[in-house]
Amino acid sequence: MRFRFVHTGDLHLDSPFLGLGQAVPERIATALRDATLHSWDRIVRLAIDGKVDGVLVAGDVFEGANRTLRAQVAFRDGLARLAQERISSFVVTGNHDPLSGWEPAVTWPGLAYRFPAGEVSSRPLMRDGTEIARIHGISYAVRDVTRNLAATFHREADEPFAIGLLHANVGGIEGYGNYAPCSLSDLAASGMDYWALGHIHKHAILRAADPTVVYCGNPQGRDPGEADPRGCYLVEVDDSGNVQAKFRAMDVVRWQRLNLSIEEIATEEALCQAIGDAIETAATAAGRSIVALVTLTGRGPLHTSLRRPAVLRDVHSLVRERFGIGEPFAWLETIRDATRPSIDLAARRESGDLLGETLREFERSRIALREGQQADLHDLLLDLYDHPRVRRALGGAQPGTAELLALLDSAEAQVIDQLDETG
Numbered sequence: 001m002r003f004r005f006v007h008t009g010d011l012h013l014d015s016p017f018l019g020l021g022q023a024v025p026e027r028i029a030t031a032l033r034d035a036t037l038h039s040w041d042r043i044v045r046l047a048i049d050g051k052v053d054g055v056l057v058a059g060d061v062f063e064g065a066n067r068t069l070r071a072q073v074a075f076r077d078g079l080a081r082l083a084q085e086r087i088s089s090f091v092v093t094g095n096h097d098p099l100s101g102w103e104p105a106v107t108w109p110g111l112a113y114r115f116p117a118g119e120v121s122s123r124p125l126m127r128d129g130t131e132i133a134r135i136h137g138i139s140y141a142v143r144d145v146t147r148n149l150a151a152t153f154h155r156e157a158d159e160p161f162a163i164g165l166l167h168a169n170v171g172g173i174e175g176y177g178n179y180a181p182c183s184l185s186d187l188a189a190s191g192m193d194y195w196a197l198g199h200i201h202k203h204a205i206l207r208a209a210d211p212t213v214v215y216c217g218n219p220q221g222r223d224p225g226e227a228d229p230r231g232c233y234l235v236e237v238d239d240s241g242n243v244q245a246k247f248r249a250m251d252v253v254r255w256q257r258l259n260l261s262i263e264e265i266a267t268e269e270a271l272c273q274a275i276g277d278a279i280e281t282a283a284t285a286a287g288r289s290i291v292a293l294v295t296l297t298g299r300g301p302l303h304t305s306l307r308r309p310a311v312l313r314d315v316h317s318l319v320r321e322r323f324g325i326g327e328p329f330a331w332l333e334t335i336r337d338a339t340r341p342s343i344d345l346a347a348r349r350e351s352g353d354l355l356g357e358t359l360r361e362f363e364r365s366r367i368a369l370r371e372g373q374q375a376d377l378h379d380l381l382l383d384l385y386d387h388p389r390v391r392r393a394l395g396g397a398q399p400g401t402a403e404l405l406a407l408l409d410s411a412e413a414q415v416i417d418q419l420d421e422t423g
Helices: 026-049 069-084 184-189 268-286 302-306 309-323 345-349 354-370 375-386 388-393 401-422
Strands: 003-008 054-058 088-092 112-114 121-127 130-137 162-167 194-198 204-207 212-215 231-237 243-249 253-261 289-297 330-337
Touching: 003 026, 003 121, 003 130, 026 054, 026 069, 026 231, 026 253, 054 130, 054 162, 054 194, 069 088, 069 112, 088 121, 088 130, 088 162, 184 204, 212 243, 253 268, 268 289, 268 302, 268 309, 268 330, 302 309, 309 330, 345 354, 354 401
Parallel strands: 003 054, 054 088, 088 112, 130 162, 162 194, 194 212, 253 289, 289 330
Antiparallel strands: 003 231, 121 130, 204 212, 231 243
16 A cells, blocks of 8 residues: 655754854844754644655654753644644654653653653554554663664564664764664564664665665754755655655755855955855755855965954954845854965975975875875874873874875965965
8 A cells, every 4th residue: 555654853852053153143043943843843744745644753852861841842742733634653762862861741642652662562554444554663761772673673474564663873883872783684684664763863775675774864953064954754655565765855954064266266355255155055055044164265365365364254254244134044154264375386396495395295195195005194193192182182083084185285285374485
């Protein structure tokens, strides 16, 4: 039987935006505080307008084990709107909102079901008295779940379509806690037709079929590291059990990373115009409010001006003034200067002075890195990163090749600024 459902998770309702400075106007600050709640509202409207049969929520509905009343009521109200349209909802908890946490006494509607912890249980997804799918799920009792929960999921013989609902890290994805660790092989062995996963904030289809394995991602980015479109999946299953999962952007405010070259920009005033135009174009393309993170790149005469902190600060201020208090808003959060001096590098490398020799050494280091011969550089960093206090300050792990190349570029630009000015 053909049916549809929404797969979402990692709502982190009523959680703050991070990475913002103190200058954010109150109107924008309020919009950012409410963004996670409004993204949940958009998901509910998508489900209702799409006439889906069910909504699956794969953990971390709330930011912390102690849910705020505001978040709990907002979530309950969304579930109630779904129930009014006869749409069932199925929820598991994750590491951020385990069942051991505190929550205010808020009554959920009858068509909303939260899976218990302990062991996997199942619930039918019904339409007109007929079971069209069976949802298997398990919640986190506590935050630190380290056992392989996926290995405990098993399809039953009489199921028309089997869905696993789980908050887990598949394959040890870096940058996320290794909660309920499992592999794609574990998921395939369960017999599920579709895995509705949560925990990883970047949406992805890990496997297209047999079974379909999907991370829904979070529906609202909350810091500069979550700059891509965020949303959920609208999933359709046809009469033969074939799955089509389509991503739908649900974010209210989008972090937008913009790179702008200064190579064709001659003056500071033109730079202000170019940054403003880039932000306006990005906001129009996004179709929603954005928080812009601008990086200036390339070589040009403006590099020397941009090395003066006051110039970049004034550019920042002038661009912000251009956008006023429009709706949707476009807020310029940061401008990062990654420009390079305007010189003929190839010619300067051939010179016999100190700068020429220094530039040749930088180039030799780049070539070694690109050819996988980074041992010398790593040896130079080894003592630094072996120091426990310094290692914590630097983030724990030595930089990889791409990071080392970026550091070389930055160091080279600073050397050129110093040596080229003094001849």
